[in-house]
Amino acid sequence: MENIQSTKQRFGIIGNDPKLNRALEKAIRVAPTDISVLVTGESGVGKESIPKIIHSLSHRKHGKYIAVNCGAIPEGTIDSELFGHEKGAFTGATQNRSGYFEVADGGTIFLDEVGELPLTTQVRLLRVLENGEFIKVGSSKTQKTNVRIVAATNVNMFEAIKKGKFREDLYYRLSTIDINLPPLRERKDDIHILFRKFASDFALKYKMPTLKLDEQAVQLLLKYPWNGNIRQLRNIAEQISVLERERNINVTTLKGYLPNMGSNLPSVINKNKSESDFSNEREILYKVLFDMKADLNDLKKLTMELMRNGNTQKVQQENEELIQKIYKPEEEEINTPEPQEEQIKVLQIPQEATPSVYSEPDAFEYIEDITEEETLSIHEKELELIKKSLERNKGKRKLAAKELGISERTLYRKIKQFDL
Numbered sequence: 001m002e003n004i005q006s007t008k009q010r011f012g013i014i015g016n017d018p019k020l021n022r023a024l025e026k027a028i029r030v031a032p033t034d035i036s037v038l039v040t041g042e043s044g045v046g047k048e049s050i051p052k053i054i055h056s057l058s059h060r061k062h063g064k065y066i067a068v069n070c071g072a073i074p075e076g077t078i079d080s081e082l083f084g085h086e087k088g089a090f091t092g093a094t095q096n097r098s099g100y101f102e103v104a105d106g107g108t109i110f111l112d113e114v115g116e117l118p119l120t121t122q123v124r125l126l127r128v129l130e131n132g133e134f135i136k137v138g139s140s141k142t143q144k145t146n147v148r149i150v151a152a153t154n155v156n157m158f159e160a161i162k163k164g165k166f167r168e169d170l171y172y173r174l175s176t177i178d179i180n181l182p183p184l185r186e187r188k189d190d191i192h193i194l195f196r197k198f199a200s201d202f203a204l205k206y207k208m209p210t211l212k213l214d215e216q217a218v219q220l221l222l223k224y225p226w227n228g229n230i231r232q233l234r235n236i237a238e239q240i241s242v243l244e245r246e247r248n249i250n251v252t253t254l255k256g257y258l259p260n261m262g263s264n265l266p267s268v269i270n271k272n273k274s275e276s277d278f279s280n281e282r283e284i285l286y287k288v289l290f291d292m293k294a295d296l297n298d299l300k301k302l303t304m305e306l307m308r309n310g311n312t313q314k315v316q317q318e319n320e321e322l323i324q325k326i327y328k329p330e331e332e333e334i335n336t337p338e339p340q341e342e343q344i345k346v347l348q349i350p351q352e353a354t355p356s357v358y359s360e361p362d363a364f365e366y367i368e369d370i371t372e373e374e375t376l377s378i379h380e381k382e383l384e385l386i387k388k389s390l391e392r393n394k395g396k397r398k399l400a401a402k403e404l405g406i407s408e409r410t411l412y413r414k415i416k417q418f419d420l
Contacts, residue, residue: 004028010056011049014197015190019182023050030177031057036129038114038174039152041181044229050179051110051150060148063107066100071113078121080137089138101134101145108148114174115155115166122167125149129173149174184226184233191222194230198237209247211240216251224258285406289382383418386411390420 004024007013013024030037031054039047048067055065073081080089084099100109111117117125128134129149133142151174160166184191195213203210213221226232236257240249385404393399401411 007053007057011053013046013049014194015187017182017187017190019180020187020190023179023181024053026177026179027053028057030054030179032059034148035176036148036174037150037177037179038171039150039179039181040157041152041154042183042227042229043154044231045181045183046230047152047154047181048110048112050181051108051152054150055108055110055148058108058148060107064104065108065110066104067110067112068100069112071116075118078118079124082121083124083134083136085137086139089136093138099134099136101128101147102143104147105145106147108150111149111151113153113155114151115153115157115160117166119165119167122170126167126170126173129170184229188222191226191233192218194233195221195237198234199241202238202241206241208241211237211244211247211249213249213254214251217249217254220251220254220258285410292381382414383420386414386418386420390415 004021007024007028008015013020027037027050037050037054039050041047051067052065055061068082070078079085080093080097080099082099082101084097084102085093087093087096111125124134128145128147132144132146134145135142155166157166157171157175161168161171184194192213199211228235239257240254244253246253386400389400389403390397393403397411397415398408401408404411406414
């Protein structure tokens, strides 16, 4: 049995991370068997190397090795690609065709991005895994195949199963052995070694001196998250090799090639956050309106209580304080205060009234009607605010929305709602 070091040299694998070594060890040990294997890991970590190792170290090494990218084949033709079809099975099927499972009989099939398979194809694949049988599209004849299946995916399979996008029974058939490759950010000690290897390869390819990083650039290289993993690191090394005349690369130069690090690179905008902000603006507007309604109800309650006690002077004082509380923020926002007399006129209790007058049922009903009318005028106040703001800004919705503290989209909806 080959050891890990010789396997790395044979397949050009660089790095000495313990997690990487463990993955290679599992691949070497499982290779002589016919057990199905599922390779997992983020995009760009080099999952395609594992099935090559397994095939090359197995007794099937003289058979065919076929790699299939399941995510790149249209859903309508993938069954035909994998299992073949009979002449006339569908429009355009002018002759019989052998699928990959028939062609690779006695060898190995690598199903990359297996998590993208349609559910109908998953059922067919499950049958192959269980008893080695498949049926061509448009045929009723069962055929046998003897293939080793190695699959790979960057999808969270448990989430896919939970959402009904992947069959649970197929997952357990594929993942008899699960080999996980770690992301590059978890292989800190391998990052600089890989960069140097890529830089050396590109220097040889493009016939130019090899790149060298200064200490600060190396530290930045190690701290960067590398969401694209090894593929991204390789691309960065190639870009710098081709575009930079200076072969000694400092941290400033390196930053210009790392996404979200250079000043000239576009920033990522979170669309969900924008939608959330719009929703928050609407909620804030509603909250302000409901607070106004609550203040008016408080004013009503206080007025009724003070009237029952007969202290009309205190009624006047408390009335004025509450009115100021309710209307002052509005006056400050729109800078067009209405006369204080008009604000107090509806709610003010006449000084010459005596407690006995207002203790009668009709008087209480009168106060109830007045306060309820004021409570129900919240929409009128909102309409009035919008009208005044539009007039003051000469109909420019953007400026009016900014003044009102809401989004232009919200204001446009309100304009349609009130038919302005």
